[in-house]
Amino acid sequence: MPIKKCLFPAAGYGTRFLPATKAMPKEMLPVMAKPLIQYGVEEAVEAGMKIMAVVTGRGKRAIEDHFDISYELEHQIKGSSKEYLLREIRELIGRCTFTYTRQIEMRGLGDAILKGEPLIGQEPFGVMLADDLCTREDGEGVLAQMVRIYERFGCSVVAVQEVSREETGKYGIVAGERIDEDLMRVETMVEKPDPEEAPSNLAIIGRYILTPDIFRRIEETKPGKGGEIQITDALMAQAAEGKVIAYRFKGRRFDCGSIDGFVEATNYFYEKERGREEPKA
């Protein structure tokens, strides 16, 4: 079954970016002139997904407005030298459909994904955490790579990267049986373990392909780390049946949920875009 939908859990507060995120969704923080969530939508579209299912919360309306037409603004700049600045987002909006629902209470990533079920239905889907900004210079994006892995194995896929031992407490950590250099059949998954308890240093980053049985698994999942419903724990139920593949993706990932990662991403894209000429109006 082709993967047509991508779920964006976007209800979190973004407390690490206060006061910037007091009235603005963290997903709208820009790296260069583009909000984080737009990078995510572009990656999902590149992976062949056409329906963006966004789980939002209070104070997140700017996301909906961003993926809409702004008639007044567009009327104002029509025919001016600024018109090209909106061309990319206009094209993107034209290529996909956005659906929204709200997570009323913050009960964890697993719960946020479950809240997206009415938007997804009974089909496999992608999950994109927009504050993990991923880029690939010379080839397909991370989600597109994962779709191919899904097509091969037909089960859930998580993107992983190696992190230092001291950092295991920030991620879901996986271990299992290697299939080849970049693939592993997951046997164990632990949410944010202390370094001494971590089964490996392979960390899940914010890209998933999930089979729809995950929704029932989430319902059966008890609150875990931090008292929240963790997607890692729900995935562990699939992993126990050999139905989760970890994929060491090709490309770079910036942790834009942290100031350090955000600044790194900004520097990276600045270098990349510097010298790129502004198209003539």
Ligand code: G1P
């Ligand atoms: C979430 C997941 C975690 C994963 C991480 C990737 O944590 O719970 O398993 O490793 O995203 O960014 P969060 O960063 O939302 O605390």
